Each structure stands twice: as C-alpha cells, then as structure tokens.
Amino acid sequence: MSDSSSQRMMIGDFLLRRLEEAGIRHLFGVPGDYNLELLQQLDDAGRLKWVGSCSELNASYAADGYARLNGMAALAVTNAVGAMSAINGIAGAYAEHVPVILIAGSIPLRSIERGLGMHHTTGDGTWDRFLGAFAQVTAAQARLTPSNAVTEIDRLILTAWREKLPVYMELPSDIAYLDAEVPADPLILAEPPSDPERVQSCAAAIAGRLSDAKAPAILVDQDVDRYGAAADVMELAGKMQMPVAVTGPAKAVIDETFPQYAGVYNGKGSPPQTREAIEDSDCLLSIGYRPIDGTSGDFTASLPANTIRARGHSVDIGDYNYQAVTLKEVLRGVIDAAPQVTNRPARPGAATAPAPRADGSAKLTQAAYWETLQGYLRPGDVLLTDNGTSYAIFGFRLPPKCTVVASIIWGSIGYSVGALLGTLTAAPDRRHLLFIGDGSFQETAQELSTMLRNDCKPVIFLINNGGYTIERGYVGKNAHYNDVATWAYAELPKVFRPDTTARSFVVKTVGDLQNALSAPNDQLIFVESIMDPHDAPAAIIHSSNNGAELDYGPRGPQHRENIQLQPRAAADQPAGARA
Numbered sequence: 001m002s003d004s005s006s007q008r009m010m011i012g013d014f015l016l017r018r019l020e021e022a023g024i025r026h027l028f029g030v031p032g033d034y035n036l037e038l039l040q041q042l043d044d045a046g047r048l049k050w051v052g053s054c055s056e057l058n059a060s061y062a063a064d065g066y067a068r069l070n071g072m073a074a075l076a077v078t079n080a081v082g083a084m085s086a087i088n089g090i091a092g093a094y095a096e097h098v099p100v101i102l103i104a105g106s107i108p109l110r111s112i113e114r115g116l117g118m119h120h121t122t123g124d125g126t127w128d129r130f131l132g133a134f135a136q137v138t139a140a141q142a143r144l145t146p147s148n149a150v151t152e153i154d155r156l157i158l159t160a161w162r163e164k165l166p167v168y169m170e171l172p173s174d175i176a177y178l179d180a181e182v183p184a185d186p187l188i189l190a191e192p193p194s195d196p197e198r199v200q201s202c203a204a205a206i207a208g209r210l211s212d213a214k215a216p217a218i219l220v221d222q223d224v225d226r227y228g229a230a231a232d233v234m235e236l237a238g239k240m241q242m243p244v245a246v247t248g249p250a251k252a253v254i255d256e257t258f259p260q261y262a263g264v265y266n267g268k269g270s271p272p273q274t275r276e277a278i279e280d281s282d283c284l285l286s287i288g289y290r291p292i293d294g295t296s297g298d299f300t301a302s303l304p305a306n307t308i309r310a311r312g313h314s315v316d317i318g319d320y321n322y323q324a325v326t327l328k329e330v331l332r333g334v335i336d337a338a339p340q341v342t343n344r345p346a347r348p349g350a351a352t353a354p355a356p357r358a359d360g361s362a363k364l365t366q367a368a369y370w371e372t373l374q375g376y377l378r379p380g381d382v383l384l385t386d387n388g389t390s391y392a393i394f395g396f397r398l399p400p401k402c403t404v405v406a407s408i409i410w411g412s413i414g415y416s417v418g419a420l421l422g423t424l425t426a427a428p429d430r431r432h433l434l435f436i437g438d439g440s441f442q443e444t445a446q447e448l449s450t451m452l453r454n455d456c457k458p459v460i461f462l463i464n465n466g467g468y469t470i471e472r473g474y475v476g477k478n479a480h481y482n483d484v485a486t487w488a489y490a491e492l493p494k495v496f497r498p499d500t501t502a503r504s505f506v507v508k509t510v511g512d513l514q515n516a517l518s519a520p521n522d523q524l525i526f527v528e529s530i531m532d533p534h535d536a537p538a539a540i541i542h543s544s545n546n547g548a549e550l551d552y553g554p555r556g557p558q559h560r561e562n563i564q565l566q567p568r569a570a571a572d573q574p575a576g577a578r579a
C-alpha cells in the first residue's frame with residue numbers, strides 16, 4: 001500500500017538517499033563482491049561520489065577526517081575482511097566522538113537462512129561475530145533485512161548524528177535490489193527537543209553561578225566542536241568577559257585570536273597563565289572534558305571545586321543533574337540570562353617568544369623547523385598531525401579560522417594520512433597541511449596515491465629522522481626496534497603517480513626549508529625534512545619520559561644508563577608543545 005507520504009524504492013537506493021539527506025556527499029571504501037551491488041546503485045543513481053581507498057583502514061581514517069569537517073561520513077566495505085580492517089579507525093571514531101557510518105556489504109541472507117558456508121567468514125557456520133565485535137566500538141549496530149531496513153537505516157543514521165559516534169550497518173548482498181515502501185519526506189537531522197523546564201532551570205543556575213563568581217572561566221573539550229557550539233561559547237565568553245581555555249583535542253575549536261582565548265590547558269603541561277585561568281577560577285564551566293594522561297598533564301589537572309560539567313545531553317551543577325537538555329539550548333539560555341560584563345580586568349595574554357634568527361645554511365633542527373613553519377600558517381588552514389614530534393603543532397599560535405585534526409585520545413599512528421584524504425574531500429577549497437613523522441607515515445603511506453589520483457593539493461611536511469623518536473624518549477634511545485627502513489619519501493609522488501606535477505623537496509637546512517615554503521600551492525607539495533633521531537622538542541621528550549614512568553613503573557627498563565632520550569637543557573622547545 002502506498003500513500004502520498006511514501007514511495008517505492010530499492011533498499012540500496014533508499015540507503016544512499018538517506019546518506020545524501022544527512023549531508024554526506026562522498027562514500028569512502030574498498031569494493032568487494034558483497035558490496036558491489038550497492039556501488040552499482042551508487043553509480044546508476046549518481047547520488048554520492050565514490051572515493052576508493054587503498055585499504056579499509058585508510059578509508060576508515062578518511063571517513064573520520066571527512067566527518068570532522070562535514071559533520072558526518074560513511075564508508076562501504078566488504079564482509080568481515082573489510083570490516084575488520086576498518087575496525088581500528090571505527091574504534092578511533094568512537095574514542096574521538098566522530099559520527100561515521102560503516103556499511104558492511106555482507107553475506108546474503110539466503111546463505112544465513114540455509115546455513116551455507118561463504119567466503120569472508122570464519123567458515124564455522126557463525127554469522128554474528130562481526131556484529132558482536134562492532135557492538136564494542138559503535139553506538140548502534142544492525143543487520144538490515146527487508147522488514148527492518150527502512151526503520152533501521154534511519155535509526156542508525158540519527159543515532160550517529162545525535163551521539164556523535166560511529167554506527168555499524170550490515171547490508172546483506174541479496175536485499176539491496178529489493179523494493180521497499182519508504183518515506184517520501186527527507187530525513188531531518190535534529191536533536192530531540194529539550195525539556196523546557198529543565199533547560200530553563202539549568203541555564204538559570206549556570207548563569208547565576210557564573211555571574212556570582214569573581215573569576216569565571218570556560219574549559220572547552222572536543223564535544224564543543226562536535227555539537228557545533230563553538231560560536232555560542234565565544235558569545236558567552238565575550239558577553240561575560242571570561243577566559244576560555246581548550247584541551248589539546250579541542251585545539252583551534254576556539255579561534256586563537258579571540259580576545260578571551262586563554263590557551264591549551266593540560267594540567268602542569270599548560271602555560272602558567274592558562275593554568276591559572278582554569279585552576280584559580282571560582283566557577284568553571286567545563287564542557288565535555290574527558291581527562292586522560294595526554295589531556296590532564298599526566299593527571300596533574302585540578303579543576304576547581306565549583307566546576308559545572310556540561311555535556312552534549314546533560315549537565316551537572318553541584319548536587320543537581322540535569323537530563324533532557326541539549327548543549328546548544330543550554331548555552332543559548334545561559335547567554336540570554338547572563339549579564340553583560342564590561343569591567344572585568346583583562347588577563348595578560350600568552351607571552352610570545354621572539355623568533356630566533358635562523359642561520360640559513362645550518363643543519364635543520366626541530367627548533368628551527370617549528371619556528372619557520374609557524375610563519376607559513378594562513379587563516380583558514382586545516383592542520384593535521386600524527387603522533388610523534390609533530391605534536392609540536394600544538395604549540396603553534398594559529399591564525400583565525402584554522403581547524404586542527406588529530407587523534408589524541410585514540411592515537412593510532414598513520415591516522416593522519418587517511419584523515420587528510422577525508423579533509424581534502426570535505427573541504428577542497430581550503431589549504432590542508434599535514435605534519436607527520438616517517439614512522440607514522442609508513443603505516444598508511446599508500447593513501448598518498450589516492451590524493452594524487454584525485455588531484456588533491458595538500459602540503460605534506462614529513463620529518464625523516466630514521467624512526468620513532470618520540471618512543472626513544474620512553475625507552476630504546478638507540479635501539480634497533482625504534483628504527484624504520486630508509487625510504488626516499490620525496491620520490492613517492494612520482495612512484496604513486498608517474499605523470500605527477502607535485503613539487504617535492506628534500507630539506508636539510510633552514511634555507512632549504514624556506515625555499516620549499518616559497519613554492520605556490522597550485523600542486524601537491526611534499527617536503528621531506530632530514531633531522532637527527534635524537535633531536536626533539538623538549539616538552540615532547542619530557543612527556544615521553546613521564547609516560548615511561550606511568551607505563552613501566554619503578555622496576556621498568558627506563559632507569560638503565562643512557563637507555564632513554566632525554567631533553568637537552570638547551571632552549572629547543574617549541575612554544576608550549578605537549579604530547
């Protein structure tokens with residue numbers, strides 16, 4: 001029976017239509033016999049653009065990067081072999097609160113009903129292992145059937161969007177071409193409305209506490225970005241003239257040129273004025289804060305007793321817990337109820353160290369590298385980084401409208417190369433800069449070929465220091481296990497696309513680096529910088545040294561003579577960088 005509000009459509013077409021209605025314009029992934037029928041539907045309908053990757057792991061990272069800029073992403077993989085390759089990236093999206101829809105083209109329902117053993121299974125007549133695996137790292141999972149597909153597709157997409165978490169969808173290969181009766185209306189991405197009384201009392205309580213305080217402040221974590229609330233936070237901070245600090249995962253969520261911006265808070269790893277603004281506040285509004293070693297200065301963070309804890313869908317104020325409230329509605333209510341403050345004395349801004357004058361012919365050091373790259377940044381840049389000494393980008397003073405994409409909580413090396421494909425696809429008109437080490441790059445390097453194939457034009461800054469320098473600060477300062485093979489990195493664009501017009505540079509001095517930076521951004525630029533394996537920003541090596549204590553305890557190997565890279569006393573620190 002069809003009425004005016006429904007229509008007949010094939011299940012695969014309906015899925016693609018819903019993805020498009022959710023704002024997704026590209027589908028990442030790798031084909032396989034269990035998803036080719038969906039890819040053919042995509043091709044026939046011309047709804048989404050297919051972005052094929054070299055591996056499902058890279059596709060999962062690409063989807064994560066895309067979702068961070070676009071709000072949501074999807075990837076399609078094949079049963080089990082594809083899905084289990086992607087699970088690292090999906091778990092990362094879960095940890096980092098990124099809404100990604102994983103569509104696993106799965107064995108036909110016919111094979112399950114008849115007990116037929118199929119390839120890409122464990123061959124033992126079990127069907128639910130992968131649903132079970134993904135139940136651990138997604139907010140919702142479903143195996144679509146002709147009878148549940150229409151409701152399950154909407155439930156999964158809406159759950160991903162509302163919770164800002166990944167979801168897992170099995171599309172059995174024999175149902176994509178079956179007709180279903182589907183809603184004619186488009187999918188509306190909307191939060192369930194707050195309970196009006198709860199949101200009003202909650203906003204009044206927050207506004208009251210903040211206006212009674214002498215030194216109110218705000219601490220922003222990455223959910224402020226995920227829930228699209230950065231502009232509201234800045235409006236509130238501006239109205240009440242109170243400082244706003246961010247955690248590392250929220251770097252650049254608050255414009256760093258905003259007058260109330262107070263820096264990156266990380267416990268004792270923070271600049272002094274940032275730490276003071278947060279820890280000496282007599283009423284802190286903390287939004288989404290999730291302390292881990294890397295965001296709490298190795299557990300030295302200490303938030304004031306009077307801390308209001310707001311999250312995407314709930315708020316804690318003293319003894320009260322507010323449910324049925326959404327972050328944006330709460331912030332809107334606080335902005336309306338808060339008094340306009342005009343006379344709060346400004347806090348001193350972060351001191352900016354004068355840039356050292358670099359000798360152009362001297363061998364390139366990490367200190368000179370980061371100082372020189374600081375000058376390369378432009379408003380609106382998208383900066384990506386991986387684990388390693390490239391964490392130094394957290395010490396950059398960013399121009400307006402920049403975005404930082406990193407994975408501090410999950411921290412899977414190689415993430416940033418796949419994520420770069422995703423950010424380039426989501427925002428092709430912005431300039432994208434990747435800062436990465438050789439060890440991280442070797443994990444996912446082949447995705448560079450997809451960027452070249454798709455005519456993307458990022459700038460890739462790769463540090464070639466022969467291995468895992470950040471790990472040498474834990475243990476194994478000179479150990480072979482911290483070495484990687486020597487690659488001719490700058491030649492890879494040519495290998496991956498023989499007719500490439502990419503500009504490649506091998507940099508050994510500051511002069512070489514400056515020359516590379518003067519290249520126009522009309523092509524992909526690959527800058528391989530050769531640096532000493534024992535050269536690293538002091539703050540990053542400190543962090544590794546602390547990490548070794550936390551990881552191995554007092555009986556660990558890190559106490560042996562000369563087994564751990566330690567910071568040189570020299571002033572080779574980037575501004576405030578912290579791993």
Ligand SMILES: Cc1ncc(C[n+]2csc(CCOP(=O)(O)OP(=O)(O)O)c2C)c(N)n1
Nearest residue numbers: 387388389412413437438439440468469470
């Ligand atoms: C998937 C995964 N494997 C291993 C690690 C452990 N790990 C963290 S950083 C790192 C080394 C990074 O080396 P590189 O990218 O060369 O950076 P560098 O410190 O040398 O600049 C390793 C192996 C990880 N985080 N993720």
Ligand SMILES: [Mg+2]
Nearest residue numbers: 437438439467
């Ligand atoms: Mg390295």
